[in-house]
Structure formats: C-alpha cells, structure tokens
Amino acid sequence: MRHGTKARRAAGCVLAAVALTVSLTACGSGDDGKSDSADNASSSAPGEDNSKDDGGGNTVPDTSQTLATINGSNGFQFTIHTAARDSGGFLTVTGTIKNTSGGRETLPTIWSGEESQVRRTGKSLAGVTLVDKTEKKRYYVLRDTDGNPLTTTGIVGMDDGATENFFAQYPAPPDTTSEVDIQVPLMPTATIEIS
Template sequence: MSVWHGAQARRRTAVALAAVSLAVSLTACGGTDDDGKSGADSSSSAPAADKSKAEDQGKDDGPTVPDTSKTLATINGSDGFQFVIHTAARDSGGFLTVTGTIKNTASSAQSVPIRWNGSEQQIKQTGRSLAGMTLIDKAGKKRYYVLRDTDGYPLTTTGVTRLDAGAGVAFFAQFPAPPSSTTQVDLQLPLMPTATIEIS
C-alpha cells in the first residue's frame, strides 16, 4: 500500500508542476495589464493609438487663429465688410504673414466680393480666396503679391463666400518679406480703403 500511495503522490506532484509551468508560460506570452485585459488585447489596440497620433501630427498647423490682442489697422468698406489687421510678422524663411479678422458689420448676410480673389486667370481657377490682397512698400517702390504654392494655389485663406450679419472669420495671407529696413507697408484689397500697417 505504501508503494501505491507513493506513486500516486509522485503523479500528483508531477501534474501540479506541469500546471505551474503552463501558467508561467501563458503569463510570459500574454499576461494581463492593469485593467485585467489580456496581452493580446493590449497589443491589438496599439496600432489604433499609433494611427491616432499620426493623424494628430498630420493636422494643419497653419495660422488659422490670429493673435487678437493687437490691432494694427481697421479697414471699413462701404458695403459693411470690415478688416481688422492683427499682425504683420516676418519669419526666418523670408516671408511676411498678415493675420486678421473679416467681419460683416451689416444688418444682413452678405456675399463676399469676388474681386477679393484678384484678377489673375490662374487664381480665378483655384476658387474663392484673398489673393487680390497686396502690400505696397512705398520706400522701396515695390508691390508684393500673395505667394502661391507649387500647384498655383494662393497662400491665403480660401473658401469664404458669405458672412452672416455680425459674423466674423479669421484670415491670413503670406507674402515675400520686404527688406528689413522696411518697417511699414500699405495693405490694399479691391473695394476696400488702403491701410498702413507696421511690420514686426
């Protein structure tokens, strides 16, 4: 009897060791995270997180929201449109970016004048924009136009066709930077009065 009981005890010990070994192997391969999810589930969620991060990095960080703490000039048109110019800043790449807000001060909705697009044939084909805006360096006797990308699209706010009464929309326009000695330029837009702005 003692021999039989000894053999049975050894078998139980072997089964227990095998179970422990299997559990350790499963823990090493899969495991669980702090929420009790298996390792396989955790790894399958990683690509989604990476995709979300990539999408965030791919978002356009262009100048869509101007710094409204300053006002360089306020331009009032006869049709109720108002341009408030907030900044005219140089950057290290040799560009000058003008930012501001277009407001409709009229009591009813208004369509944006198509002449703000400019008169160039190529610009007319790229849709509504502020490509008709220009800067005049009176000291250097030069006129600067809104820059274009490699496909001919203007580097300015696009797609604004109508503004409700009292509504406003932020805008930007990018130009070649005048010489560093130029500290003031005149901003011109079709159908609007000319305004002199300081370059920072």
C-alpha cells in the same frame, strides 16, 4: 498540388499589394510640409508665429493687438492683428473679417484677384496686396507649386455680425522697411507696422 501552389502565389500577391498600399498611404501623410489641398491652406498660415489653437485644432490669429481697422462701404470690416516676418523670408499678415452690413453678404469676387490661375481655386484673399512705398514695390500673395494662393480660401458669404479669421503670406520686404500699406480691393488703404 499544382492548384495549391497557384492559390498560395495568388494569396502572396494580394498580401504584397495590400502591404504596398498601406506603405504608400503612410508615406503620403503630408509630413513634407506641403498642403494636400487648398482647404488646408485656409486653416493655418505657414510661418505664422503669433497664433494660437482654439482647442478644436484650428489656428486663430493673436487678437491682442490691432495694427489697422479698415471699414468698407460694402459692409465688411478688416481688422489686421499681425504682420510678422519669419526666418524663411516671408511676411505673414493675420486678422479678422467682420460683416457689419446688417444682412448676409457675399465676398466680392475681386478679393480673389484677377489672375485666371488663382480664380480656379475659388474664393480667396489673393487680391489683397501690400505696397512698400519706400522701395516702390507691390507685393502679391504667394502661390504654392500648384498655383494655389497662400491665403485663406473658401469663405463665400457671411451672415450679419459674423467674423472669419484670415491669413495671407507675402515675400518679406527688405529689413529696412518697417511698414507697408495693405490694399484690399474696394476698401480704403491702411498702413500697418511690420514686426
């Protein structure tokens, strides 16, 4: 009788542990709006309004308009499609990167920025900045609470002719600012209009 009671208690403890594990897994599904990893940040932009789904679950920028095209001597071409404010006080820039070099190219390390905190997250576009000439302010890519940049990450190299979608999120300039300069390291500066 005593052995049967011990077996029932052990089975009850195991059942309780399994139930607790399932509950914690369900509660940690990411419904709080926070990214579970840096890879999630690369697939979609927080607050991005002008985007669509490609049918495979990936968010792609609205390419129906072009705000600027930047051609670099390193063979990369940036096309900026949108620079949209959202109600949270952010400015999200979306676009595409194309390799026009004629061969496979690795993204320059300086595009990731020079801060040690963002370098540990790997390749990103954290080094791309916006400049408000009217207010004389420079805006850097925002970081989450873990120090991960709120921009596309993980693009290491690109084959000739390949394109990659990107986003970068910044603090929004004042409402009176209608355009900013976008500065990609090693590439010319371009002026883009804010919508």
